[in-house]
Each structure stands twice: as C-alpha cells, then as structure tokens.
Amino acid sequence: MRLVIGQTGAPTAVVNRSVAGFLSRAAGHEVLLARGGPDALVRAKLDPLPPGGIPADEVGRGGSWLGGGRRATTPEDVDAIVSGLAARTVDGLCLVGGNGTMALLDAVARRAAERGLPLRTAGVPKTIDNDLDGVDHAPGYASAARYVSTVVQDIARDHRAMAGIEPVRIVETMGRATGWLALAATLPVPGDDEHVVHRVYPPELGFDVEEFLADVAGLVERRGRALVVVSEGTAADLTAAPVHAANHTTLLVGGVARRLAELVTTRLGLPARGEVLGVAQRCASHLVSTTDAVEAAEVGELAARTLLDPSAPTATMVGLQRLPGPGYRAHHPLVPLADVASRVRTVPERWRTRDPARLGDFHAWLAPLVTTPQAACTAATALEAI
Secondary structure, three states: OEEEEEEOEOOOOOHHHHHHHHHHHOOOOEEEEEOOOHHHHHOOOOEEOOOOOOOHHHHOOOOOOOOOEOOOOOHHHHHHHHHHHHHOOOOEEEEEEOHHHHHHHHHHHHHHHHOOOOOEEEEEEOOOOOOEOOEOOOOOHHHHHHHHHHHHHHHHHHHHHHOOOOOEEEEEEOOOOOOHHHHHOOOOOOOOOOOOOOEEEOHHHOOOHHHHHHHHHHHHHHHOOEEEEEEOOOOHHHOOOOOOOHHHOOOOOOOHHHHHHHHHHHHHOOOEEEEEOOOHHHHOHHHOOHHHHHHHHHHHHHHHHHHHOOOOOOOEEEOEEEOOOOOOOEEOOEEEHHHOOOOEOOOOHHHOOOOHHHOHHHHHHHHHHHOOOOHHHHHHHHHHHO
16 A cells, blocks of 8 residues: 655654654555645655654654644645645555644545545644543643653742742743643642642633732732743733634744733732743653653554554544553544544643642643653553554
C-alpha cells in the first residue's frame, strides 16, 4: 500500500514518537511525507520517506521531524488535497493533530467518498491544550503538564523568597480557550504546603477585572503574597488576543500575565511580575512524561495498523481512554472523525474552580500521567486490549 503521513498545528515533546510508531508499523509499505502541515497537502508536495525513516536521535527530541503548520482550509483546498492524493494513487492518509486537524481529515475523507475514491483515513491525536474530544487526554498534554507543574513548583519557591519586594507573581500558561494546562500548574508537591499556587484562572470561568484585583489584594493581606496562574486565553480582551481565530491561524504570543501585573501595580500599588512560560511548555524534551512517550508511539502505530487493515473502520481517530479498575491503564478505541472534528473539549464543570485546594480530584486524575514512571508499564498493555 502507499500511505501518506503529515502533521498539522504545532509540535509537542512527543509527536516524533507518534511518527516513529506509525513508520514502524508501516514498514514494508511505501510511505510519503507531507512536510510542513496542510500547505504540503494542498500543493501535493509529498516527499518519499528517506532511507532508514526517521533518524533515531530525532525520536526523543522536541519539535517536529515532519514540520507543522496551520491553514484555514476551504472546500477548494480539500478538493485539491483529494486530487493530489488520487494523482499519486495514495491508499491511506494519516494526519497527526488536534480538533482542527480531525476536521480537515474528516472533510478529505468525505470528499474522497463523494468522488468514489477508496481512500482510507486515520487520525493521530496530538495537542498540549488537551481540548480534543475522543480522548481522556491527548498525547502531548502529559509532557506539557509535567513541564508546567515542575517549573511552577520552582517558581513558587522563588516567589516565596522574593515576596518582600515582589508580593504578586502571575504565571501564564498556554491554552487558548481551555484551562487544562493552567490547572496542571497547581499540582502540589506532597507534604509541601508552603510552595503552592494560590489561585488559578481558567478561561472556562470567565473573567472580571475588579473581582481579580479584589482577590489578589485579599490574598496579599492574608498570606503576604499572591501566586496566580492564568491561561493565555483568560481575559483575552485585555490583550486583543485572537483566541478564536479559525484553526488557530493567528499567532498568540502571550502577554495577559504581564497586562494583569501592570493592573495590580497601578491599581493596587503592589509590585507584581508577569511571567509567560512560552513555547517551552510544548517542546521541552528533558521533562517528557514516560507515560506520554509510550502512548504517543502507540497511537501512531495503531493508526498505521488501521490504514493497512481493509477490515478495520476508516475515517477514524485513534482514541485514548482509561480502563476501569485500580492503577492506571489505557486503551485505544477508534473514534469516528465526525465525532471529534472541530469540537472543543473544555474542562469539566467539577474542575472549574479558581481555588487549587478544591482540585484534589483533578490532581488525582493528572498524577499518574506526570509523576508515576511505572504507569508506562501498564500503559504499554493498551495494544493488547485492542
């Protein structure tokens, strides 16, 4: 068979593992690479897989061996993609990405079917924002969450030391319209009650400047300092950030934390610092979650297996769900693309709070993804459950 694999959107710390898993399962078949995201598909720029496939030293690195990219695709773009694949007699297309990617893949699958072309399609989930339906958590999120929780714990220690001259510190995480990463920053160190996040502001709760300022003033009065975490999508009107741009095609460079710090200083008279964690959240290979690394490879491998098996469903995304019972175990049901395309998975109501002390259930959900190395061993049983 002739297969094509591409990635859209931004890299994650484990996306190259998904590509490696796909190529491992597709060994013996012809694989073409769509390098550079959806633009490569629209232009039908499909490169042959180089001898040896993805270099071994690239698999564990951040960034993206395939390259990323975003595009607000039109029906004409979709038709061009289908025509390009047909011209190269491609049998199966795999795209790695989030809800926008799955929408594109769903559109390609539907157009190919309308034209009577036997194109098989499979999606590989990938997003640090964790805003993708069809998964308990998306590959890439656990490593980003591990980075955020580790770094913010150290920021908390630094802040406590500097509280006398810098009583307010506001840390900004990624997350356009969802607070999954901001909540991850509140993961506490067991037994450490001093170096904690005092407040978290996820976008799902909305934002009011006056309430925020009153909250910060109260924290400083009671605790002597305030350490606050905000998502980049919180209070977007303060920065004119285009949070809801089609397919995330408008760049967000961060800045709401700094804007809020300015307001704290000017309105409350309290010295404040705004910290933007930046792109390190999605590409820090030195803090990759072990579980994340295993699961990223698994979903890539299963996507190739699905494309190569004519009896398997097509137009699906490889899911990722927890199995019931003690400990952490995962499996990978196939999810119809139509069920996940363009849908945003927000933080559930039960975890929508600004008080980290009320997030014990969320912390229990997150802990095996970022802090338990042995979880990778049980996660490796996922393919056995298929």
